[in-house]
Amino acid sequence: MTSTTAAAVRALALMWRAAPGWSAGFAVLSLVAGVVVPVNAWLLARVLDAVTTRGDGVAAMLLLGAVTAGGAVVGPATRYAEGELARRVGLRAKSTLMRAVTGVTGLELLERPAFLDRLRLAEQAGAGAPQVLAHALFAAVQAIVTAAGLALVLAAVGPWLVLVTAAGCVPAVVAAVAESRDRARMMWQTTPGTRREMFYATLLTDARAATEIRVFGLGGLLNDRMTAELRQLARAQRAVDRRTAVVQAGLAVSGAGLSAAAMLWGAGQAAAGRITVGELSMLVVGVAGLQVAAAGVVRAFGDGHHGALIFAHLDAVLASTAAESVRSLRRSLPAASRSAGVELRDVTFRYAAGHAPVLRGVSFAIPPGAMVALVGTNGAGKSTVVKLLCRLYEATSGTILWNGDDIVGLDARAVRRRIGVLFQDFVRYDLPVADNIGFGDLDRLDDEPAIRRAARLAGVDAVAERLPQGYGTMLSRAFGGTDDADGVQLSGGQWQRVALARSLMRTEAELMILDEPSSGLDADAEAALYQHLRTARGGRSCLLVTHRLGAVRHADAIVVLAGGRVAEQGTHDQLLAAGGEYARLYQMQAGGYGRRADVAAG
């Protein structure tokens, strides 16, 4: 079985699983529709012969009326069944795809352009390919049934007519396959551009980007870039359409010539009395109908081939996500402890093959219950360490130990459940406050007291309570509902507190990771945060990433990263005494802020 055929089989299997009843109904209706045309042609001939020979054609005429009426009903019923099939298959395919994508344990796959291109095509394929294939399959069956029936009708007039008409269809089959390949190749080649076009379009309509776009006057430029991508896409589509039109026109002219020749021959035969008027009508309907049916088979074949090629992208995405997921699903974790001991041993990491290493031989430990601060200049690799600890990437070499176990051997999801994390680039969900906080611990999504407690610890409780619907208030103007007043937008610092509350939902976390938790906070909130961290941490291990060195003075250990290496590590006093990079940065900040950094640190 070729890979295209295998993809076609899997697409049809997906369709069957999504809607077995509708698939069967669609198949039956397609078969019935296929029978209508040849039966009509045969009945018409019977009626005409009865009329010209003054025989009894009433029964044939009644039957012709009944079949015509039945055929008229089958059309809309088939379209309805097809629409329902499309909705069910689209829903099933999209949820399968999204489950597969969210099942990917790391981020590496999601950052590969080729994977993202495929993902985009897979989304399209999931929505359309199975029913395109189903439509193609049943249209082909319908057309084949019609063609077979008409071939029988035509064979009654002259068997060679069937052969000549069928032979005339061969070039069309070849052309249809070539076109579907051409179209699938064009779609693959234009996907990067289509993704860029979507990026520009989303940016232009995104409320969060609107401020910069207006202030920097980027609207025209981004719009030009978007239309340039669209033009390029249109050029590629036009080229394929043009080639298709030329081929189709050639095939149509040769088909018309064939029909005309057959009809002329039939007219001569009828004039010479060698065939009846009924037979002449069978010939006229048969040749034209056979050509239409053959064209239907060819079109269905081309559509099916195209659908299978596109569906292969969904297949590929499902296969690569499954392969990626397996890597992390290994041993489950030992029983939970109160606080985790974590150690990085000689960890080197690069984001992709060919990239320079971002971390080089990094070693440091977070003993159980300790608070370790990770500091360093921009791009030093601090957030990368956070992502490695969360198992979003795997170290290129070296080891990360979780309570003495190599983290690579542990179930990534289980490790994550034991971490409470605030990311530097946390997500602002366009959802109510309660969801924005409750997402930190899905088991307690509806636990209002737990949500309020996390909000209080993060210092966002007063803000939430003042909102129009309290914790039920939608944190989005875009999804606020029909009444404009329903949704609110928080300030940057308020959002950061909400994200902090989310990370604090995990009261059982063995390790807390806070990446720049106070970058957007005012001085009071910052002081309160660090006060809380010291008291309410409850002996849990904590990794604090920050540029505010005043805040890390009381950490059990401070690790200074520079250029992906550990430049130095020790306590605040040891590092100050050493007079290295930390001392330099600390003196600079202390000088700049006066005593504020110390105040914030309490």
Ligand SMILES: Nc1ncnc2c1ncn2[C@@H]1O[C@H](COP(=O)(O)OP(=O)(O)OP(=O)(O)O)[C@@H](O)[C@H]1O
């Ligand atoms: N997803 C990624 N793909 C490729 N390179 C990346 C990716 N994320 C970060 N980098 C690179 O890794 C290096 C370290 O980035 P990282 O975010 O870890 O630094 P940081 O110390 O947290 O910086 P900052 O203080 O600015 O937050 C940077 O040079 C950055 O360009």
